[in-house]
Amino acid sequence: MKVLHNLLTVVICFQLSLFTVHCTLSKSDKSKSKKKETTVKLSSKNVIKRGLVTKDIKVKDIVKDHKSYCELETEIKQFEGDVLAYVTPWNSHGYDVAKIFGSKFNMVSPVWLQIKRKPSGAYLIQGQHDVDQGWVKVVTKNRRTKILPRVLFDGWSGSDYQALFTREDAIEDCIHAMLDFVKENSFPGIVLEVWSQLGGQLRRELIHFLTHLAQEFHSNKKMIVLVLPPPISGHDQSPGMVNKENFDALAPYVDGFSLMTYDFSNPIRPGPNSPMDWIRSCVEALVPDETSPYRKKILLGFNFYGNDYVPGGGGPILGNQYIEIVQKHKPKIEYKEKWGEHLVKYKTGIGEHHVFFPTLFSIQKRIELAKSLGTGISIWEIGQGLDYWYDLL
Numbered sequence: 160m161k162v163l164h165n166l167l168t169v170v171i172c173f174q175l176s177l178f179t180v181h182c183t184l185s186k187s188d189k190s191k192s193k194k195k196e197t198t199v200k201l202s203s204k205n206v207i208k209r210g211l212v213t214k215d216i217k218v219k220d221i222v223k224d225h226k227s228y229c230e231l232e233t234e235i236k237q238f239e240g241d242v243l244a245y246v247t248p249w250n251s252h253g254y255d256v257a258k259i260f261g262s263k264f265n266m267v268s269p270v271w272l273q274i275k276r277k278p279s280g281a282y283l284i285q286g287q288h289d290v291d292q293g294w295v296k297v298v299t300k301n302r303r304t305k306i307l308p309r310v311l312f313d314g315w316s317g318s319d320y321q322a323l324f325t326r327e328d329a330i331e332d333c334i335h336a337m338l339d340f341v342k343e344n345s346f347p348g349i350v351l352e353v354w355s356q357l358g359g360q361l362r363r364e365l366i367h368f369l370t371h372l373a374q375e376f377h378s379n380k381k382m383i384v385l386v387l388p389p390p391i392s393g394h395d396q397s398p399g400m401v402n403k404e405n406f407d408a409l410a411p412y413v414d415g416f417s418l419m420t421y422d423f424s425n426p427i428r429p430g431p432n433s434p435m436d437w438i439r440s441c442v443e444a445l446v447p448d449e450t451s452p453y454r455k456k457i458l459l460g461f462n463f464y465g466n467d468y469v470p471g472g473g474g475p476i477l478g479n480q481y482i483e484i485v486q487k488h489k490p491k492i493e494y495k496e497k498w499g500e501h502l503v504k505y506k507t508g509i510g511e512h513h514v515f516f517p518t519l520f521s522i523q524k525r526i527e528l529a530k531s532l533g534t535g536i537s538i539w540e541i542g543q544g545l546d547y548w549y550d551l552l
Contacts, residue, residue: 199226199546202230205232207551217492226547229550233262237551238551240534241266241535243268243307243535244267245268247269247540250543259549262302264304266305266306266307267307269289273286273312273314274333284337285313305348309386330368338381341381349383351386355386358400362405370412374412384415385409387417389420393428393437403446403447415457418442418459420438421460434497434498435499442459449532460539461539463478464539465514466515469511473512473513477543481516484512503516517548519547
């Protein structure tokens with residue numbers, strides 16, 4: 160039995176090393192870019208009425224209009240389903256976006272917290288120094304917006320998970336570490352990220368933990384939203400780290416699922432961020448019945464960042480970097496119908512760049528897809544994109 164336990168721990172550790180690096184929600188690049196303050200002329204019309212939501216977009220229009228949102232509609236929510244918006248301390252513009260457009264978001268999840276297991280076996284919530292109650296009050300004042308801090312299982316070893324899952328008292332202690340924090344700070348609940356950290360391993364044990372956690376939270380009138388990786392992997396379309404059986408076991412207990420329908424491509428296999436057909440397939444893989452009440456619990460993941468690929472590499476870019484690229488290189492922007500995304504190509508000394516970055520048109524197409532599927536939306540994350548996008552929400 161001891162040999163089996165040790166072997167399981169080794170397997171978990173190996174899997175963790177493979178999978179935890181792939182979790183977009185756990186990005187740890189906390190570099191902040193310095194921005195020059197400029198006066199922005201806002202608009203009395205939204206981007207649709209201004210004729211800006213088109214597949215035939217022009218670089219000059221993006222550069223000219225990307226900061227100019229409709230000042231008369233900042234408190235008007237266009238999308239009827241639930242919208243969850245993530246905010247990160249390392250992209251501080253997201254704090255301002257949440258204050259301006261808070262009414263468009265049912266839930267805002269600041270990425271503040273990590274739960275750790277101490278050598279003594281006790282559980283500790285870290286990151287509390289980032290909690291900003293003043294900002295919380297501004298975002299929620301006279302609004303129905305709920306603040307659900309993201310809690311990440313960060314830096315856990317295989318033996319840490321094994322110690323948690325094999326003892327009911329450890330499960331209780333871990334749950335109450337999170338629940339006590341939520342109650343002490345008067346938050347309505349949390350967004351929990353743990354599934355990807357296990358790389359698809361120990362699903363039965365994890366489901367037992369999560370259902371118990373959800374029951375405890377609900378008995379204290381608190382919410383739980385769970386982050387899930389896509390059920391279908393990227394280009395090879397192989398099964399992902401979660402399936403319909405897992406979803407069915409959790410759906411009666413969890414209030415929402417933040418589904419990571421982005422990062423379809425990567426520098427090894429460059430391409431679109433989130434093809435439309437793949438998004439649809441991910442939802443239908445988990446809830447094939449379009450009349451199921453569980454469809455609305457899925458929050459389709461929208462990437463508000465893009466990728467700039469070069470021969471042999473590349474990586475993520477944010478809104479300000481995208482604007483710099485199109486201003487400098489003045490490339491043509493072409494729409495790829497099969498993916499529902501725009502592509503920009505430009506050349507430098509290292510070769511031809513292929514840039515996939517959201518546009519008003521691609522975002523609107525995904526909003527329409529969410530409506531047709533009966534799902535909500537989750538946005539990673541609102542400090543990364545362009546301000547006029549929020550007219551669509």
